[in-house]
Amino acid sequence: MKYSGLLPNLPKELRIFIATFVIVLSVGYFTGLLFIQETESTTPTGIEENYLGNEDDEDADVMKFKKGNREMLTVVHTHVLSMSLIFFLLGGLVWLAKAPKKLKLFLTLEPFLSIILTFGGIYVMWSGVSWFRYVVVFSGILMTVTYTGSAILVLWQCLFPTRYKMSDVSSR
Known part of the structure; x- marks a missing residue:
């Protein structure tokens, strides 16, 4: 099947439709990152506090409580x-690119x-393996870099x- 390089060869109207979709999808994606920043979950310590709470920290500006099992399953599931x-969806479009x-x-x-x-x-971090907060930060950054690319x-x-x-679209 010939698909590599198909994207730039699509009709202008279809390329505009796809570009509009990717722009709107990106607005949603990066708005989610702004939410993460607002919850101060951009550092390993912030991530841990967001899910495990910080009730023991008397100097905390905002008190956070450990999330319950049901709430954690909902976050992970959704x-x-x-x-x-x-x-x-984005990956399907990447495969059509040259x-x-x-x-x-x-x-x-x-x-x-x-x-x-x-x-x-x-x-896993919420379940008690606190060093997993570093895995979460690294994988989250890598996911965002990959999305952006x-x-x-x-x-x-x-x-x-x-x-x-x-002139001849061929599969790579």
């Missing part, structure tokens, strides 16, 4: 499902590993297709 769908096969393989498979490590890691690749080829158009 994030794994929604993030998987986000990366599945780029080296190894780069596309990384951009489309790594996010799924990061989803498991980030949200599974949050649950994928979104830029797709947007760039939708908005500036003449650099990537091919």
Whole structure:
């Protein structure tokens, strides 16, 4: 099946539709990151406090309590499902772009590993393995870098297709 490099060869209207989708998806993704920043969960200590609470810290500006089992399962469940769908859709568009096969393989498979490590890691940390907070930070950063790279690749080829158009679209 010939699919590599198909994205910049699509009709202009379809490329605009895809670019609009990726822009709106990115607004949602990065708004989520702003929420994480607001909850002060961008550091290993902040992540731990957000899920395990900080009732023992008398100097804390905002008191946080340990999340319950039901709340943790809801957080993990909803994030794994929604993030998987986000990366599945974006990954499908990445495979239509013109780029080296190894780069596309990384951009489309790594996010799924990061989803498991980030949200599974949050649950493992909450369960008592506190060093997993470092895994959560690392995998969350890697997931965001991968998302950004994928979104830029797709947007760039939708908005500036003449650099990537091919007369014979072939699979890599």
